[in-house]
Amino acid sequence: GGLKFTVVEAATGAIGGKFSHEFMVVKEGDENFIGEETLVICSKCGYSANIEKAECKYPDEQTNNKEIEKKLEEVYTPQMRTVEEVSSFLKQPKEKFIKTLVYVTENKEEVYVVLVRGDYEINETKLKDVLNVNEIQLASSELVEQIFGVPVGFLGPVGLKTTSQKYKLKFVADYSISTIKNAISGANKIDYLLININYIRDFVVDIIADIRNITANDICPRCKAKNSLKFSKGIEVGHTFKLGTKYSKSMNATFLDENNKEQVFIMGCYGIGISRIVAAAIEQNHDEDGIIWYPTIAPFTVYILPIDYKDPEIKNVADNVYKLLKQNNIEVLLDDREERAGVKFKDADLIGIPIRLTISKKLLPDKLELYLRQTKQKSVVYINELLNRINESIVYLLKF
Numbered sequence: 001g002g003l004k005f006t007v008v009e010a011a012t013g014a015i016g017g018k019f020s021h022e023f024m025v026v027k028e029g030d031e032n033f034i035g036e037e038t039l040v041i042c043s044k045c046g047y048s049a050n051i052e053k054a055e056c057k058y059p060d061e062q063t064n065n066k067e068i069e070k071k072l073e074e075v076y077t078p079q080m081r082t083v084e085e086v087s088s089f090l091k092q093p094k095e096k097f098i099k100t101l102v103y104v105t106e107n108k109e110e111v112y113v114v115l116v117r118g119d120y121e122i123n124e125t126k127l128k129d130v131l132n133v134n135e136i137q138l139a140s141s142e143l144v145e146q147i148f149g150v151p152v153g154f155l156g157p158v159g160l161k162t163t164s165q166k167y168k169l170k171f172v173a174d175y176s177i178s179t180i181k182n183a184i185s186g187a188n189k190i191d192y193l194l195i196n197i198n199y200i201r202d203f204v205v206d207i208i209a210d211i212r213n214i215t216a217n218d219i220c221p222r223c224k225a226k227n228s229l230k231f232s233k234g235i236e237v238g239h240t241f242k243l244g245t246k247y248s249k250s251m252n253a254t255f256l257d258e259n260n261k262e263q264v265f266i267m268g269c270y271g272i273g274i275s276r277i278v279a280a281a282i283e284q285n286h287d288e289d290g291i292i293w294y295p296t297i298a299p300f301t302v303y304i305l306p307i308d309y310k311d312p313e314i315k316n317v318a319d320n321v322y323k324l325l326k327q328n329n330i331e332v333l334l335d336d337r338e339e340r341a342g343v344k345f346k347d348a349d350l351i352g353i354p355i356r357l358t359i360s361k362k363l364l365p366d367k368l369e370l371y372l373r374q375t376k377q378k379s380v381v382y383i384n385e386l387l388n389r390i391n392e393s394i395v396y397l398l399k400f
C-alpha cells in the first residue's frame with residue numbers, strides 16, 4: 001500500500017557516474033496525471049527509464065535502405081519555414097528531412113550544429129552528455145542570423161559556413177540521419193531547400209551519437225520488441241546514484257584491505273524529495289472532494305468532528321475522546337471551530353485525514369460515527385470500544 005512508485009533508469013546529470021535510478025510516483029491508467037518527467041515503459045520485458053536516459057536502438061531494416069543516391073538539387077520553397085509546410089509541399093514524409101538546430105554554450109563561444117531526422121526531437125540531456133558540457137541552450141533566431149547570415153529555418157548540413165572566423169563550429173548528428181537516403185534540408189539560402197542529400201557523400205559530422213528522444217515507434221532498448229513502448233508521466237521523488245570511484249579516486253579517499261593494500265572506496269549516494277513526496281502523494285491519491293491521505297504519511301490519523309462544539313454534552317465527549325487518543329499516541333485533530341456542520345464535513349473531506357469521528361446528539365451518550373475517508377465507509381461504534389475500532393481501521397486502511 002501507500003505511495004505507488006516505479007523505479008526507472010535515469011540520467012546521472014552533473015553528479016556523474018554511469019548508473020542511476022529515479023523513484024517515480026506514477027498513476028497507472030490516468031492519462032491526465034501531472035508529472036514533470038516522462039517515462040518510457042516496455043510492456044514486454046518491464047524495462048523502464050526516464051526518456052532523458054532511454055537509449056534509441058535501430059531495427060535492422062532501418063539501416064538497410066537500398067534506395068539509390070540521387071543528384072543533389074536546390075528547390076525553391078517560398079515562404080515555407082516549417083518541416084510540416086515543406087513536407088506537404090514536396091509530398092515527402094518528415095522522416096526524409098534533416099532538422100538543423102543550433103545550440104550554444106552559456107558563454108556563446110562554442111557553436112554546435114545539431115542534426116536529427118525530421119520526425120524526432122533532440123534530447124538535450126543526451127546531447128550535453130555527448131558534448132561533455134553542463135549547460136547548453138538553443139541559439140536565438142537573432143544569434144543564428146548573426147552566426148550564419150541565414151534564418152534558422154533555412155539551415156542545412158551541406159556547405160554551412162559562418163559569417164566570421166570567430167565562431168567555432170562543431171557538427172553533431174543523431175544516428176537517425178545516417179540512414180536517410182536522399183534527405184531534404186535547408187540550402188543555407190533564404191527560400192531554398194536542398195534535396196537528395198546523402199550523409200558522407202555530401203557532408204560529414206564531428207560527432208554522431210544517440211541524441212534524440214525515444215518514441216512509441218522505437219524498439220525496446222532492452223528486449224528489442226516492437227510496438228511495446230508506453231509513455232507515462234511521473235513525479236521524481238528520489239534518486240540513487242552509483243558513483244563508483246569517480247570521487248574517491250579524485251580525492252584519494254582510500255582504505256587498507258585485508259592484505260594491507262590501499263584501495264579506493266566505492267561510493268553511492270541518494271536524495272529523497274521529502275516535500276515533493278507530499279505533493280506527489282496528493283496528486284496520486286485524491287478525489288473530487290479533496291486529499292486522501294495514506295495513514296503512514298497523514299499529518300493526523302483521526303479527525304474529530306463535533307456537530308456543535310458549543311453544545312456542552314457534545315463538547316465534553318469530543319474533549320474526552322481527544323484526550324483518550326492523545327494518551328494512546330494517536331495523532332488527532334479536533335475541529336473546535338464555531339462553523340456550521342456542513343462546512344466542517346466539507347473541510348474534513350478536503351484535508352483528507354484517514355479516520356473521521358463524528359460526534360452528534362443522536363448517537364450520544366455512548367456512541368459516535370466512524371468514517372473512513374479512503375472507502376467512505378461509515379459505522380456506529382461504542383465509545384468504550386473506540387480504541388480497538390480505530391486500530392482495526394488503521395490496519396484495514398494500510399491494505400490500500
Ligand SMILES: [Zn+2]
Nearest residue numbers: 042045220223
Ligand atoms: Zn522490452
